[in-house]
Amino acid sequence: MGRMTSVEPDATGADEAGAELAARLRLSVMRLARRLRQQADTDVSASQLSALASLANCGPLTLGELSAAERVKPPTMTRIVASLEGLGLVSRAVNPTDRRVSRVAVSDAGQRFVDRSRHRKDAYLAARLSALGADDRAALAAAVDALEHLLDVPE
Amino acid sequence: MGRMTSVEPDATGADEAGAELAARLRLSVMRLARRLRQQADTDVSASQLSALASLANCGPLTLGELSAAERVKPPTMTRIVASLEGLGLVSRAVNPTDRRVSRVAVSDAGQRFVDRSRHRKDAYLAARLSALGADDRAALAAAVDALEHLLDVPE
DNA sequence: TCCAACTCCTTAGCAATGCGAACTATTTCC
DNA sequence: GGAAATAGTTCGCATTGCTAAGGAGTTGGA
Known part of the structure; x- marks a missing residue:
């Protein structure tokens, strides 16, 4: 390698x-x-929330794009999206020009849900961070860029 | 910053x-x-490997201790340990003084498996790290202590 | 002493989650 | 127009976690 x-x-x-x-x-x-x-969260599963967050980040996606983004097979994503739709967090619309594909979009309630969830989790981590010493916190702040670079290397 | x-x-x-x-x-x-x-790994599931690694770290444990360490309910751990035993990676022995409890210990093959697996994963990450610039690598090295401190805070 | 309560683990059954195979509906290409 | 490709779905299976209930062993109090 x-x-x-x-x-x-x-x-x-x-x-x-x-x-x-x-x-x-x-x-x-x-x-x-x-x-x-x-x-x-208790009321939305990890895979559901992950898909919802992907949609919130990348904008509306087709089901195939979403399943690729989530590294999940289409049948699985079908089920996840169906449950999210049942919860009113996303909506689907068939593409008029190609009626095989359905675009999935985050609803208003879904966007609020994502924001709230993110905020809650960030707050949890922020609370832990604030319990650290200033030097530890500075070291982590300096390392975040490096972590992101580590993830940028695609293969 | x-x-x-x-x-x-x-x-x-x-x-x-x-x-x-x-x-x-x-x-x-x-x-x-x-x-x-x-x-x-493909041949051993995540929960199996995690339990095996806990045993390798903490030494022989009772099934209850192991399930607590893995934050999993006893029935689940029963199944995990049974599968690991089937693979020859752990062995069980009933405590002679209290025959309700069974101590689970990593076998030689299990220890080799853990070592190999750890090494492989570390190598994967190490390869990615080596693709970073020296400054990023230094920042990560400096942040590892902070990460560990972050985890030390129990609650 | 002895039996009721407790502990440790197991079995049984349920729910969630992921997959592959086969199917339907639609589009594209010859 | 019809074969092949594409997007999604449905179906059945495997895995993994849980709770409820049971079995074996130990302990404590009448």
């Missing part, structure tokens, strides 16, 4: 340090994600 | 910065966790 893509390809010490960083980062990220997931 | 992120909770600017940090950190952490989870 892409090992040796670092700036200094020769230092064995750097490889070891990289391995330890990877191990600790992986463990911490997985644990924190777990905590955040446990702090989930 | 970390200007005045001190103890006083009244500064509105600090609150806003904290809220934005929380939002970005939460999104990044959840996304990275998702990527790492997708890069999972």
